[in-house]
Amino acid sequence: MTAPSVPADLRHPALAAADPELAALVAAEERLQADTLRLIPSENYVSAAVLEASGTVLQNKYSEGYPGKRYYEGQQVIDQVETLTAERAKGLFGMDHANVQPYSGSPANLAVYLAFIEPGDTVLGMSLPMGGHLTHGWGVSATGTWFNGVQYGVRRDTGRVDLDEVRDLALAERPKLIFCGGTAVPREIDFAGFASIAREVGAVLVADIAHIAGLIAGGAHPSPAPHVDVVSTTTHKTLRGPRGAMLLSRAEHARAIDRAVFPGLQGGPHNQTTAAIGVALREAATPDFRSYARDVVANARTLGEELAARGFDLVSGGTDNHLLLIDLTAKDVPGKVAAKALDRAGIVVNHNSVPYDTRKPFDPSGIRIGTPALTSRGIPASEMATVAEWITRVVEAAGRGDESTVSEVRSEVKALMDGYPAPGLPVS
Ligand code: DSN
Numbered sequence: 001m002t003a004p005s006v007p008a009d010l011r012h013p014a015l016a017a018a019d020p021e022l023a024a025l026v027a028a029e030e031r032l033q034a035d036t037l038r039l040i041p042s043e044n045y046v047s048a049a050v051l052e053a054s055g056t057v058l059q060n061k062y063s064e065g066y067p068g069k070r071y072y073e074g075q076q077v078i079d080q081v082e083t084l085t086a087e088r089a090k091g092l093f094g095m096d097h098a099n100v101q102p103y104s105g106s107p108a109n110l111a112v113y114l115a116f117i118e119p120g121d122t123v124l125g126m127s128l129p130m131g132g133h134l135t136h137g138w139g140v141s142a143t144g145t146w147f148n149g150v151q152y153g154v155r156r157d158t159g160r161v162d163l164d165e166v167r168d169l170a171l172a173e174r175p176k177l178i179f180c181g182g183t184a185v186p187r188e189i190d191f192a193g194f195a196s197i198a199r200e201v202g203a204v205l206v207a208d209i210a211h212i213a214g215l216i217a218g219g220a221h222p223s224p225a226p227h228v229d230v231v232s233t234t235t236h237k238t239l240r241g242p243r244g245a246m247l248l249s250r251a252e253h254a255r256a257i258d259r260a261v262f263p264g265l266q267g268g269p270h271n272q273t274t275a276a277i278g279v280a281l282r283e284a285a286t287p288d289f290r291s292y293a294r295d296v297v298a299n300a301r302t303l304g305e306e307l308a309a310r311g312f313d314l315v316s317g318g319t320d321n322h323l324l325l326i327d328l329t330a331k332d333v334p335g336k337v338a339a340k341a342l343d344r345a346g347i348v349v350n351h352n353s354v355p356y357d358t359r360k361p362f363d364p365s366g367i368r369i370g371t372p373a374l375t376s377r378g379i380p381a382s383e384m385a386t387v388a389e390w391i392t393r394v395v396e397a398a399g400r401g402d403e404s405t406v407s408e409v410r411s412e413v414k415a416l417m418d419g420y421p422a423p424g425l426p427v428s
Pocket of ligand 1: 042133183184
């Protein structure tokens with residue numbers, strides 16, 4: 001790939017001097033993130049403080065093991081970093097135990113399997129095309145290959161999970177592990193309902209809150225803490241931390257979780273990431289973050305209403321959280337065609353399967369959008385009509401091959417973005 005001709009950024013002088021080619025790529029990505037309307041619901045902008053913590057000398061240190069029980073010396077500081085971060089995680093999410101070492105969401109979920117079940121055992125999770133995650137027992141994932149993945153979905157008429165159906169499946173299949181949560185679930189998760197099913201069949205219940213962790217921390221979604229055995233989450237979505245993950249659990253599962261993460265699955269933790277998670281958790285405990293979480297949901301709800309008013313078909317009819325799943329079948333534009341046109345217009349989304357999709361996963365009928373990143377820029381609900389109008393113009397233009405409308409919207413997007421500088425990025 002040819003590096004774009006972007007001048008080396010003075011924000012990273014050592015990088016620019018040592019490796020101008022990569023410095024130029026970093027500067028180009030900064031420009032792209034500053035200039036575009038980023039609507040991928042699993043992405044965000046971290047604060048300058050989180051960025052700084054991610055780039056510290058903590059990354060120079062090996063520390064396999066846990067605080068006080070390491071396989072390397074020189075842990076005087078690292079032990080404090082990890083303990084502080086784990087304490088903040090426990091406090092924020094109200095769980096007895098926190099393991100802050102998983103490298104990301106998939107290894108975190110794999111550690112849960114290692115902690116609680118054996119290969120061949122049954123796991124019940126939401127199917128990927130219905131909104132679940134690969135690691136909830138989907139066939140092409142190791143979790144659906146090494147374990148017996150049984151999958152629930154959403155009802156065709158409501159687009160929502162039907163707990164009676166989940167219970168029937170659980171009673172028939174007797175899973176040892178149940179996952180609730182997912183990656184394209186626009187509605188509130190009924191943790192208490194899942195817990196009652198898990199108790200009935202004697203399964204360990206895991207809430208995968210990767211998408212909604214920030215909403216839970218900010219009080220904009222109910223907490224799983226009173227109901228579930230384990231909470232798995234990434235730290236970089238609505239929680240607005242670095243790319244990483246955490247496993248939280250009841251006290252009785254602490255040892256099994258810790259042994260599964262290390263030495264079961266991973267080697268040394270990424271200490272610079274641990275510190276940056278700690279910073280994000282401190283930020284997430286503030287009143288400002290509570291307002292942010294509320295605003296994320298308000299923006300998504302308003303954007304959903306504006307899109308529905310323009311003829312878009314929202315799976316489940318709307319949203320309770322940060323995310324909208326849109327079926328473009330009625331617009332007669334495939335999801336990928338729409339996503340590519342939106343990208344050319346400076347509106348970044350991802351194409352996504354919708355429940356009961358008749359198209360293939362790599363060329364599906366839908367797009368998935370969300371409001372965490374735009375809300376981090378301070379873009380208010382009053383701008384959602386404009387955003388919905390841009391999406392409408394571009395998707396309809398994509399259907400008729402009208403590139404000039406796409407270019408017009410690109411300029412309008414850039415103008416709005418210039419008015420709402422992104423955290424952690426240079427101002428234009
Ligand atoms: N991180 C998930 C998402 O984009 O929702 C995919 O693994």
